[in-house]
Amino acid sequence: MTSEVLARALNTNPVVVRRLMGGLREHGYVHSEKGHGGGWTLSCQLDQVTLRDIYEALDAPRLFAIGNRSEETECLVEEAVNHAMSSVLTDVKAQFLARFGQITLAALHADFHQKLAERFSGGLT
Template identity: 45%
Template sequence: MSKDTRLARVAHVLVHMSFNEGTATSETIAAMLDTNPVVVRRIMGALREGGYVSSERGPNGGWRLERPLREITFLNIYRAFDPGSPFTIATSDDHPKCVVERAANRALSLALSEAAARFEQSLSKITLDQLLPRKT
């Protein structure tokens, strides 16, 4: 599978958007990310549902940042994408009735959920304003 880079990319974009009041079009943002406007619409669309950005159609439309950077965390963004498991590792399903397989799956699931909880905890501490360049 190719990796999911949406979180890092959109964090990057939102910080740049905060530099310019007004709206940025999908095309402009796509140029920033070396990609296609459709990719941008998909990513930004997910954030819109959480109220972090808004969009307007038609001429002079585009995307607008709706919250200050310090009020948006990596966890907010991560959850906006409605992600499945962030792991490439999963339990097995060969013999669902085998008590040994079930015990192995239970142990692995616990380790995965502990790691996922730690990941979300770390994400919750990162706000977008922390990404601003220091003004020495």
């Protein structure tokens, strides 16, 4: 499948697709080939890869929209608040990763197929 085709399916741009897929390729989840007949192919077992793996392959983008204004500060009030916030955010992020680590691509695949079946058996609007 080419970046071009994927981009259309994702309502985005081929270059954006390549940027994202680049991370997945480095981790061996997909393979790419240049030239005529080239494109992207899956190169992993869906039940061996989790959302957490994907998240990390994508360079673990910032998870929270909130956070400390600055790590180093002279202000003791800010320091106290930072400490409390960091502690919570660290723990919560760990839980997030743990949960993502339990969701395999195979599970998403199965969910997709179930939704597909429902759509063809009258479960439609």
